[in-house]
Amino acid sequence: MTSISRLPSGAGVGLRLPQIAEVVATRPSVGWLEIHPENFLANPHATELLTELSQHYFISVHSVGISIGSVGGIDRLHLKRVRALVDRINPVFVSGHLAWSTYGGEYLNDLLPLPYNLEALRLIEAHVREVQETLGRRYLIENPSSYIGFRTSMMSEAEFLSELVGRTGCQLLCDVSNAYISAQNMGYDVYQYIDSLPADAIGEVHLGGFTVEEDEASPGAELLIDTHAAAIAEPVWNLYAHAIRRFGARPTLIEWDNNIPLFAALLAEAAHADEVVAGTMALEARCADAC
Amino acid sequence: MPTLAETQKFFRNAVVGDEMAGIQSLIVGGRDASKRLEIHRRNYETSLVTALLGKFPATVWLAGTPFVSEAARHFVCEHPPHAPCIAEYGERFPGFLSACPGAERVPYLREFAELEWHVGHIAVAVDQPPVSLQEFSAINDEALLNMVLALQPGVRYLHMSWPIDELMKLYLTETAADSFEFSPADAWIQARGARGEFHMDRLDASEFIFRKSISEGQAIVGAAERALDADPTFDPGRALVRVVAEGLVTAIMSGSEGDK
Ligand SMILES: [Fe+2]
Numbered sequence: 001m002t003s004i005s006r007l008p009s010g011a012g013v014g015l016r017l018p019q020i021a022e023v024v025a026t027r028p029s030v031g032w033l034e035i036h037p038e039n040f041l042a043n044p045h046a047t048e049l050l051t052e053l054s055q056h057y058f059i060s061v062h063s064v065g066i067s068i069g070s071v072g073g074i075d076r077l078h079l080k081r082v083r084a085l086v087d088r089i090n091p092v093f094v095s096g097h098l099a100w101s102t103y104g105g106e107y108l109n110d111l112l113p114l115p116y117n118l119e120a121l122r123l124i125e126a127h128v129r130e131v132q133e134t135l136g137r138r139y140l141i142e143n144p145s146s147y148i149g150f151r152t153s154m155m156s157e158a159e160f161l162s163e164l165v166g167r168t169g170c171q172l173l174c175d176v177s178n179a180y181i182s183a184q185n186m187g188y189d190v191y192q193y194i195d196s197l198p199a200d201a202i203g204e205v206h207l208g209g210f211t212v213e214e215d216e217a218s219p220g221a222e223l224l225i226d227t228h229a230a231a232i233a234e235p236v237w238n239l240y241a242h243a244i245r246r247f248g249a250r251p252t253l254i255e256w257d258n259n260i261p262l263f264a265a266l267l268a269e270a271a272h273a274d275e276v277v278a279g280t281m282a283l284e285a286r287c288a289d290a291c
Numbered sequence: 292m293p294t295l296a297e298t299q300k301f302f303r304n305a306v307v308g309d310e311m312a313g314i315q316s317l318i319v320g321g322r323d324a325s326k327r328l329e330i331h332r333r334n335y336e337t338s339l340v341t342a343l344l345g346k347f348p349a350t351v352w353l354a355g356t357p358f359v360s361e362a363a364r365h366f367v368c369e370h371p372p373h374a375p376c377i378a379e380y381g382e383r384f385p386g387f388l389s390a391c392p393g394a395e396r397v398p399y400l401r402e403f404a405e406l407e408w409h410v411g412h413i414a415v416a417v418d419q420p421p422v423s424l425q426e427f428s429a430i431n432d433e434a435l436l437n438m439v440l441a442l443q444p445g446v447r448y449l450h451m452s453w454p455i456d457e458l459m460k461l462y463l464t465e466t467a468a469d470s471f472e473f474s475p476a477d478a479w480i481q482a483r484g485a486r487g488e489f490h491m492d493r494l495d496a497s498e499f500i501f502r503k504s505i506s507e508g509q510a511i512v513g514a515a516e517r518a519l520d521a522d523p524t525f526d527p528g529r530a531l532v533r534v535v536a537e538g539l540v541t542a543i544m545s546g547s548e549g550d551k
Binding site: 077 | 292296298299300302307316317319321323326327328330334335339371374376377415416417486487
């Protein structure tokens with residue numbers, strides 16, 4: 001299991017393939033880096049560069065292909081390949097999503113939604129155990145961004161995640177932007193959602209940008225799309241401050257996957273996350289003193 | 292209440308096959324949740340079409356964006372990926388593309404796209420330490436005949452019926468030739484790459500057959516016999532020295548065991 005002394009102190013950024021040569025060459029000052037293993041498994045050159053970076057930075061491995069919600073089971077070959085990469089770079093976290101992507105041997109290249117009921121919970125519990133056993137470490141599960149729910153859901157997403165933590169000992173990756181997007185799209189109170197997550201289980205936080213579209217399901221209304229193609233919106237920064245108050249400071253990562261800006265812009269977002277944490281913690285300390 | 296298996300089957304059919312019947316009554320979201328399925332359909336199609344176009348930029352240059360994009364859209368619906376590593380998706384796209392209506396105007400399209408597929412993979416390879424000529428000469432000649440050689444991971448042997456390496460060089464150098472003579476002709480190509488670089492070299496037929504046979508796991512004697520069938524004047528000894536001297540050999544193995 002990851003020891004506390006190995007946790008990164010400042011905010012990190014997602015490292016995408018187009019930026020890797022620049023990061024190797026310039027070694028920017030940043031708390032840590034997160035990668036998608038699926039981008040590296042068929043790219044020995046990028047893996048070689050990543051291995052070099054792992055000597056200088058905390059690395060987190062964030063899988064988009066370990067489909068813990070698939071009824072067909074985990075793709076064991078893929079999991080083994082992820083394990084080999086994990087063994088090579090010894091990351092600080094390994095995480096994935098509360099979602100499914102594979103059906104009948106097809107990989108649908110998207111994080112698809114699940115009903116929150118007992119059948120899904122039992123299936124995912126078994127799969128998280130399998131992932132943790134194969135990787136030999138704790139797995140972090142990220143809350144999804146949702147556009148669709150299911151009539152067969154019997155519990156809330158926060159209840160489902162809390163149950164999963166209790167049953168498997170996994171940790172949670174709280175994507176504050178995803179929480180905001182899902183709550184806006186599905187019509188519930190996002191502050192209540194954050195308050196009902198098990199704070200002790202939160203191992204990592206994500207922040208990313210979204211895009212606003214017209215909701216074709218409800219003409220005239222807006223739908224938030226989790227594109228990771230823009231700067232982090234103000235309401236998400238506010239929600240992040242609330243999450244920090246509730247969870248305490250957690251290793252936080254900026255995700256930007258499309259229309260990727262200069263690396264300096266990512267570093268600026270990470271620096272802003274650090275400022276939000278510092279400001280929130282200072283305010284909390286003053287409140288505690290005043291009490 | 293539908294099972295999770297049924298739910299995922301209906302969802303898959305909506306995302307890949309545009310069949311809404313099964314899923315419609317199971318989902319919620321906005322006033323008409325089925326409209327929101329479009330987001331997942333779009334994520335599936337757009338992300339994979341974009342990935343394919345990104346993998347075949349030279350083919351797009353050759354055949355045009357509208358034609359390749361349309362083919363890619365059909366390809367992702369008919370041939371979903373089977374694994375999460377999208378860099379490995381699309382090996383069958385050259386064949387699919389060349390069978391699309393309109394592809395007949397570019398008879399070398401398949402070979403060109405296949406070359407691009409291989410170039411994309413060898414350019415991200417990492418060279419292994421090569422076996423030296425000294426290590427090689429330490430093995431006695433008779434034993435050597437039955438040895439199998441492992442070659443660098445970033446090397447491919449491609450026999451083409453058009454000189455498509457010339458066309459690829461035109462693309463890579465961004466040369467807009469006023470006129471370009473292009474007619475069918477055998478091209479035996481060795482493509483070699485590593486760490487972001489690659490190059491293509493022409494071989495003569497017998498040298499190509501020798502090296503390709505070795506790359507396919509033939510013992511040296513078998514590779515030499517095949518090359519001699521193509522050209523009785525072929526000199527296997529000299530050819531072998533060239534393969535080693537170029538740093539292509541990474542391991543020497545007996546036909547049935549591991550490293551020697
Ligand atoms: Fe995220």
